[in-house]
Amino acid sequence: MKEQLKIDFEKIQKVSSFSNKDVETKKFYLDKFIKNGFPNRKLENWKFLDLEQIINKNINELSFYNDYSTTNKIDTSIFIGGLEHNKIIFINGRIEKIDFNYEDKNQIEIFDDFKIDYKFDNNNSLIDLNNAFSNKYFKILIKKGYTIKKPLIIYHLTNEKMKSKNINLRLDFELEQNSSLKLIDFFSDVSDTNFMNILYNFDLKKESILKNYKIDKSFNKNIKYSYNNINQEKNSISETFIFSASSDYFKNEINCNLKGEYSSAFVNGIFSLKDDKQHEIRTSINHLVENTKSFQLIKSVLGKNSKAVYQGRIYVDSIAQKTDGYQLSKAILLDETSEFNAKPELEIYADDVKCSHGSASGSLNENSIFYLMSRGLNYKESKELLINGFLLDVVEKITDAEIRNLIKNMIGLTE
Amino acid sequence: MDTREKDIENLKDYKYGFTTDIENIRAPKGLNVDVIKFISNIKKEPKWMLDFRLKAFERFKLLREPDWQKPKYPKIDYQDLYYYSAPKSMKDKPKSLDELDPKLIETYNKLGIPLQEQARLNGIAVDAVFDSVSVATTFKGELTKHGIIFCSMSEAIQRHPDLVKKYLGTVIPTTDHFFATLNSAVFTDGSFVYIPEGVKCPMELSTYFRINASETGQFERTLIIADKGSYVSYLEGCTAPMRDENQLHAANVELIALDDAEIKYSTVQNWYPGDENGKGGIYNFVTKRGLCKGKNSKISWTQVETGSAITWKYPSCILRGDNSIGEFYSIAITNNHQKADTGTKMIHLGKNTKSKIISKGISAGFSDMTYRGLVDINSKAKNSSNYTQCDSLLMGNKCGAHTVPYIKNKNFDSNIAHEATTSKISEEQLHYCQQRGLNPEEAVGLIVNGFCKEVLQQLPMEFAVEAQKLVSISLEGSVG
Numbered sequence: 001m002k003e004q005l006k007i008d009f010e011k012i013q014k015v016s017s018f019s020n021k022d023v024e025t026k027k028f029y030l031d032k033f034i035k036n037g038f039p040n041r042k043l044e045n046w047k048f049l050d051l052e053q054i055i056n057k058n059i060n061e062l063s064f065y066n067d068y069s070t071t072n073k074i075d076t077s078i079f080i081g082g083l084e085h086n087k088i089i090f091i092n093g094r095i096e097k098i099d100f101n102y103e104d105k106n107q108i109e110i111f112d113d114f115k116i117d118y119k120f121d122n123n124n125s126l127i128d129l130n131n132a133f134s135n136k137y138f139k140i141l142i143k144k145g146y147t148i149k150k151p152l153i154i155y156h157l158t159n160e161k162m163k164s165k166n167i168n169l170r171l172d173f174e175l176e177q178n179s180s181l182k183l184i185d186f187f188s189d190v191s192d193t194n195f196m197n198i199l200y201n202f203d204l205k206k207e208s209i210l211k212n213y214k215i216d217k218s219f220n221k222n223i224k225y226s227y228n229n230i231n232q233e234k235n236s237i238s239e240t241f242i243f244s245a246s247s248d249y250f251k252n253e254i255n256c257n258l259k260g261e262y263s264s265a266f267v268n269g270i271f272s273l274k275d276d277k278q279h280e281i282r283t284s285i286n287h288l289v290e291n292t293k294s295f296q297l298i299k300s301v302l303g304k305n306s307k308a309v310y311q312g313r314i315y316v317d318s319i320a321q322k323t324d325g326y327q328l329s330k331a332i333l334l335d336e337t338s339e340f341n342a343k344p345e346l347e348i349y350a351d352d353v354k355c356s357h358g359s360a361s362g363s364l365n366e367n368s369i370f371y372l373m374s375r376g377l378n379y380k381e382s383k384e385l386l387i388n389g390f391l392l393d394v395v396e397k398i399t400d401a402e403i404r405n406l407i408k409n410m411i412g413l414t415e
Numbered sequence: 416m417d418t419r420e421k422d423i424e425n426l427k428d429y430k431y432g433f434t435t436d437i438e439n440i441r442a443p444k445g446l447n448v449d450v451i452k453f454i455s456n457i458k459k460e461p462k463w464m465l466d467f468r469l470k471a472f473e474r475f476k477l478l479r480e481p482d483w484q485k486p487k488y489p490k491i492d493y494q495d496l497y498y499y500s501a502p503k504s505m506k507d508k509p510k511s512l513d514e515l516d517p518k519l520i521e522t523y524n525k526l527g528i529p530l531q532e533q534a535r536l537n538g539i540a541v542d543a544v545f546d547s548v549s550v551a552t553t554f555k556g557e558l559t560k561h562g563i564i565f566c567s568m569s570e571a572i573q574r575h576p577d578l579v580k581k582y583l584g585t586v587i588p589t590t591d592h593f594f595a596t597l598n599s600a601v602f603t604d605g606s607f608v609y610i611p612e613g614v615k616c617p618m619e620l621s622t623y624f625r626i627n628a629s630e631t632g633q634f635e636r637t638l639i640i641a642d643k644g645s646y647v648s649y650l651e652g653c654t655a656p657m658r659d660e661n662q663l664h665a666a667n668v669e670l671i672a673l674d675d676a677e678i679k680y681s682t683v684q685n686w687y688p689g690d691e692n693g694k695g696g697i698y699n700f701v702t703k704r705g706l707c708k709g710k711n712s713k714i715s716w717t718q719v720e721t722g723s724a725i726t727w728k729y730p731s732c733i734l735r736g737d738n739s740i741g742e743f744y745s746i747a748i749t750n751n752h753q754k755a756d757t758g759t760k761m762i763h764l765g766k767n768t769k770s771k772i773i774s775k776g777i778s779a780g781f782s783d784m785t786y787r788g789l790v791d792i793n794s795k796a797k798n799s800s801n802y803t804q805c806d807s808l809l810m811g812n813k814c815g816a817h818t819v820p821y822i823k824n825k826n827f828d829s830n831i832a833h834e835a836t837t838s839k840i841s842e843e844q845l846h847y848c849q850q851r852g853l854n855p856e857e858a859v860g861l862i863v864n865g866f867c868k869e870v871l872q873q874l875p876m877e878f879a880v881e882a883q884k885l886v887s888i889s890l891e892g893s894v895g
Contacts, residue, residue, distance in 0.1 A: 319812075336826065337794075343819065343822070344822075344833070345817070346807075346818040347817045348807070348817060355836070356836040357834075359820070359832075359833040360830070361831045362829060362831065363828055
């Protein structure tokens with residue numbers, strides 16, 4: 001793999017127009033990645049699902065080179081109907097279109113040539129990989145006091161052309177004071193066995209609100225990794241919802257730094273897995289100042305041969321008094337081959353805090369099934385009804401009514 | 416000063432912090448084949464025992480010291496330790512209590528374990544381990560009547576080689592982790608208990624450990640076997656003198672419960688924790704593991720951890736027999752600069768196995784406390800269940816409390832429930848107690864004892880009293 005990385009890196013430099021300084025930085029991260037390689041089970045964060053092993057097993061000769069010179073045709077049929085929205089279209093590793101048609105153009109700024117801030121989480125080799133290979137960065141700035149009218153949907157698309165490729169995406173968002181953004185990540189793939197590595201960085205200034213919904217619901221054989229870094233100032237709110245279901249492997253990481261007082265973070269997630277899928281959510285909520293709040297709710301329904309992992313960490317700094325941290329994960333195992341692993345972690349250095357977590361896993365309650373069957377439902381219907389109710393609980397946490405209904409319909413939940 | 420305050424004043428400093436001048440025999444400093452042969456030789460061990468040690472040592476050379484734990488410590492130079500230290504007068508072992516070195520007896524009296532009295536009055540059989548050697552075992556006659564074997568490990572190797580050979584290393588093999596393997600190579604003594612089929616042990620069995628000599632590591636090995644349908648309750652207490660340097664304690668404890676047997680293992684650990692600046696103290700790196708080998712067997716660990724500079728241990732249960740039960744009750748208190756990384760592992764292998772974990776952590780001063788636990792339900796462990804509750808209490812904002820549970824469920828018939836909370840003593844509770852005439856320290860003591868009640872209840876009577884006192888003393892000076 002080492003040789004492949006170097007060859008592909010040279011190839012990219014030849015066809016791209018990076019400045020010398022950029023190439024130097026990229027080279028630095030390339031060397032770092034070559035040294036550390038893909039993360040494996042020896043690292044605590046990757047203990048339950050070993051990415052190195054999964055990539056070696058599923059991808060034959062991973063290539064890091066992509067030809068970004070030709071444009072890709074956009075298949076408009078996959079666009080989400082029934083909801084007016086702004087779009088970013090990301091196909092085969094290329095951002096083809098950024099479209100803020102519904103918004104006031106003066107209130108949103110898009111930079112494609114800005115000084116990127118590489119410096120966060122230096123121990124993550126996938127971020128190094130992203131830094132070394134991502135093609136073009138964009139930064140989107142929502143100006144002071146502006147509330148985006150329609151949600152922004154980022155379409156993550158691939159077609160048959162892509163096979164055994166590594167695709168990297170990096171986007172930065174800055175929400176100025178009192179602004180707000182609704183962001184939906186929608187994944188749709190026709191390709192096979194690629195490795196996607198997505199890195200978002202959000203800077204939330206005072207009183208800003210970010211809502212991020214990630215939806216992975218079209219079946220595909222790709223391996224995905226997504227990392228959200230969120231920095232929050234005073235009174236800001238971030239809400240993240242993850243529907244994790246359809247890729248062969250998907251790990252979502254949320255790293256949230258609550259740096260301003262009265263800021264709060266909400267993470268809600270659903271795993272709905274079957275057929276050899278292996279998914280993971282790892283959160284790290286860092287309470288760094290007084291009076292911050294976090295809430296996490298993760299529910300899983302696991303079918304045949306599937307495996308879900310939830311690693312949630314609440315960190316409370318010694319000055320972060322009056323922190324309120326809550327974490328709950330629940331899992332239903334439907335088959336004897338399914339597996340659920342959890343590591344809900346509390347790391348607390350302040351005494352005047354309220355932190356708790358709970359984790360439960362088991363099978364569907366036979367008494368409840370019996371109750372429903374005695375009222376005329378058959379076994380399958382009873383089971384479905386119970387699962388529906390179990391998952392609905394998470395979707396109900398979505399604060400935006402329009403998007404809540406959209407997601408409910410998308411994943412087939414009824415009230 | 417009222418009497419209670421005086422009491423506390425007396426107890427505040429580590430009351431077990433005395434040393435006893437007793438001539439010691441030591442093995443040469445360092446860790447090598449010769450030292451292991453020296454230990455084996457001086458204990459007149461048979462060849463199979465020496466082979467066991469050497470095999471472990473071979474493996475030990477390949478192992479790296481683990482470093483994933485939360486409390487970090489300066490590197491230990493394993494070549495700079497004495498691996499064997501015995502009071503000289505022990506060379507010709509005393510036949511009865513009367514022959515014991517009077518100084519030793521004095522030490523135990525200071526510790527509050529007057530051997531004779533304990534033997535006569537309390538009906539508790541005591542085996543005391545001083546530095547590395549087991550000094551005396553009381554109440555032998557009564558136990559022999561029931562066919563119970565309760566003696567030092569060295570004696571067991573001589574007298575009951577078949578039992579030792581059959582069970583030693585079956586729960587903690589010579590191929591285990593760093594500290595356990597080190598222990599297998601150099602262990603010096605410990606207790607051996609065998610309860611024959613169908614016997615309910617009529618009294619509590621008890622061991623006291625004490626490290627006396629400086630620059631010594633204590634490596635004791637305890638093996639308890641409960642044969643079919645038997646029951647035993649075993650108590651363990653530990654103390655050490657105050658010294659500036661850190662001392663290593665790496666014991667191995669193996670429990671084996673056969674069909675329908677039950678073992679209850681209680682520990683009150685009060686090793687010297689170091690002074691208030693974090694200087695000195697014991698490194699308590701112990702491997703404790705119980706195997707529920709037979710059907711319907713039960714192993715229950717209860718621990719009160721108040722001492723040691725660093726506590727790093729996970730008493731575990733391997734639930735192999737169908738319908739077996741594992742329990743873990745723990746109170747861990749850290750104050751000043753103490754650090755603890757403790758918890759349990761419940762490994763469910765058999766059908767219908769159940770486990771329960773109740774852990775209470777209290778940190779004060781500059782201390783750091785971590786609960787780390789594993790619940791692993793194997794795919795064959797149908798219809799198993801686990802309940803875990805770990806609560807932490809913080810006093811002051813210079814200390815830390817962490818919870819790191821690992822939960823692995825590979826069986827859809829099984830249920831795991833886990834709960835954890837972290838909080839401080841609320842102002843309302845304190846106010847309420849003070850209103851009724853308690854001073855702040857008494858109020859804290861009362862609340863903390865209430866917080867720990869679920870665990871304290873599990874301790875045998877004699878220990879519960881001691882433990883309750885320990886809980887209050889450990890937290891002295893942490894309020895306000």
